[in-house]
Amino acid sequence: MMSNHTQISNSEQSNFTSNLNSHVKGLNVDYYYHLGLNSTFDLKSNFGDVKYVLMCGSAVRAYEIIQRVIQSLKIRLPVGQTLAPIGKTERYSMFKVGPVISISHGMGKPSASIMLHEITKLLSAAGVYDPIYIRIGTSGGVGIEGGTVVIANGVVNGLLEPYHPVDVLGKIINRPAKVDLKIAKEIYDLRGDIPAIMGTTMSTDDFYEGQARIDGAICDYDMEDKLEFLKRAYDAGVRNIEMEGNCCAAFCTRLNIHFVMVCVAYLNRLNGDGVSASPQQLTQYESNAITLVLRYIQKKMGLEPTCDSQGEFSIPHALHSKPLDTAIINSGIEQILTEEEKVAK
Numbered sequence: 001m002m003s004n005h006t007q008i009s010n011s012e013q014s015n016f017t018s019n020l021n022s023h024v025k026g027l028n029v030d031y032y033y034h035l036g037l038n039s040t041f042d043l044k045s046n047f048g049d050v051k052y053v054l055m056c057g058s059a060v061r062a063y064e065i066i067q068r069v070i071q072s073l074k075i076r077l078p079v080g081q082t083l084a085p086i087g088k089t090e091r092y093s094m095f096k097v098g099p100v101i102s103i104s105h106g107m108g109k110p111s112a113s114i115m116l117h118e119i120t121k122l123l124s125a126a127g128v129y130d131p132i133y134i135r136i137g138t139s140g141g142v143g144i145e146g147g148t149v150v151i152a153n154g155v156v157n158g159l160l161e162p163y164h165p166v167d168v169l170g171k172i173i174n175r176p177a178k179v180d181l182k183i184a185k186e187i188y189d190l191r192g193d194i195p196a197i198m199g200t201t202m203s204t205d206d207f208y209e210g211q212a213r214i215d216g217a218i219c220d221y222d223m224e225d226k227l228e229f230l231k232r233a234y235d236a237g238v239r240n241i242e243m244e245g246n247c248c249a250a251f252c253t254r255l256n257i258h259f260v261m262v263c264v265a266y267l268n269r270l271n272g273d274g275v276s277a278s279p280q281q282l283t284q285y286e287s288n289a290i291t292l293v294l295r296y297i298q299k300k301m302g303l304e305p306t307c308d309s310q311g312e313f314s315i316p317h318a319l320h321s322k323p324l325d326t327a328i329i330n331s332g333i334e335q336i337l338t339e340e341e342k343v344a345k
């Protein structure tokens, strides 16, 4: 029998493990196939301390985020060791330092969903009790300017409904997609000099037609239709559009995992469709979202917020065009020393 659970993520302690599929417990070995790991590894000692799972589409951003985590939590890698992704990297890239995992989920809900299933089973097997999942993404703004960070206070699908439809056994299950409003507000309160708002995020199944663009290879509507839809979305509270949020929110709502989403807008979709900001500008925009989340983690860990809105460490956008391996090889110990430590050397 299938059930339509409607647990709401909230900021109380939550033991998501009790909501997990009970069939998994009966498996001799559970294969987290797309992560390149399985349950025979020593998950407890390697992942048992995880509290924050930072998720984003791109492998390069996952790497950038973990570098920023190292800096802002003042974590020192052992001398001579470089940061390397865990497991295999064909599909996702996962890094871990201290209580933080940074992992990429690719583009779109099917890809994000597979990552969510596997990382969640892995964390459960590692004995993690009450994790917080945070998606740090990019998006198109609706009525807001590029660089503005939207902390989601609600998530809707491309039909403007607060659900994520999942096809299971030939039927559609509309899973409620909710965010942890208490954590969202806490992050918003840390915005300081960063342009940030709280608003509804719309998650679509496509970048072009799904987001009312008129510059895709197919477009069966005109500019007037596009603007009519975007204005309708705006009136419903939508302030940005991306492609995974309702899937992540619904997954976490179903399992009672805390979930929040912090996505920066690359552009205002009421003014255009093409992402025309310069590489430097895009790097700064992404940094705004990362900084906000790092301030939250620092606060929770009792650390002074150290990251200003420029970001203390940022991979030049030019590196985004190089293979990830190059980035890893280049990530020697030099890069995780503070300025003072470099001078002292």
Ligand SMILES: O=P(O)(O)O[C@H]1O[C@H](CO)[C@@H](O)[C@H]1O
Residues within 6 Å of the ligand: 056, 057, 058, 106, 107, 108, 136, 137, 138, 139, 207, 242, 243, 244
């Ligand atoms: O920047 P990320 O996290 O990938 O998010 C957004 O960017 C991609 C589209 O360019 C989609 O995955 C969308 O959700």
Ligand SMILES: O=c1cc[nH]c(=O)[nH]1
Residues within 6 Å of the ligand: 138, 139, 140, 141, 207, 211, 241, 242, 243, 266, 275
């Ligand atoms: O417009 C945009 C920009 C980034 N990501 C999206 O999904 N849409």
